[in-house]
Amino acid sequence: MLLASPSNPTGTSIEPDELRRIVETVRARGGSTIVDETYQGLSYDAQPVSALSYGDDVVTVNSFSKYFNMTGWRLGWLVVPHAMVSAVEKLSQNLFICASALAQHAALACFEPETLAIYEARRLEFKQRRDYIVPALRSLGFGAPVVPDGAFYVYADTASVHHPAAGNSDALTHSMLHDAGVVLVPGADFGFHAPERYIRLSYATAHSKLEKAVRRLGTLFSR
Ligand SMILES: Cc1ncc(COP(=O)(O)O)c(C=O)c1O
Structure with missing residues (x-):
């Protein structure tokens, strides 16, 4: 069972008790649960709980790309059960060998106190953008039934926007672009x-750009 929490595209996390039940159900059926926790550092409401809390047989996937702001450096990590280490080593030696020395040095700098302070400020900035953009999308006529609690995405329903392409996301995004x-x-x-x-x-873009986008969409939808 492969899951992502918080998820892309919804920006929502699996509720801890629900995740525990999933892990237990998959285990009872002889399967493995793999959880992509890449966005867990970007959580805005409840304290996130790693799937590792639900047993040593769970695999988690993580990355320096999001919270640590190292998108494109191709650096991440897995936490695997002890029994899988040897098999994963064989895979990684043949697929990857190792991360570049440059990326490894950069990642070490992520854990300096002054770097962590920057990440924390960025997380709070993302939270502010979320708190702006969700009501703004609703006031434009989009459906956003839940407030996303992590990552930097909103997955919005287009069915009720005032536009001829309402409910047709391909045509609507084309019109929004052009x-x-x-x-x-x-x-x-x-x-x-x-x-x-x-x-x-x-909403991984400046607050001022989000405001500009909302103004432009307001004009588009009032035609
Ligand atoms: C859930 C999720 N995991 C992983 C990634 C990418 O991570 P990486 O840059 O380490 O390949 C993304 C990027 O969009 C993502 O949405």
């Missing part, structure tokens, strides 16, 4: 649950 200069990603990239209705917004 008629308003605002880029969002249509749901088709993210799975099978009504992808034609949903769009993903990323």
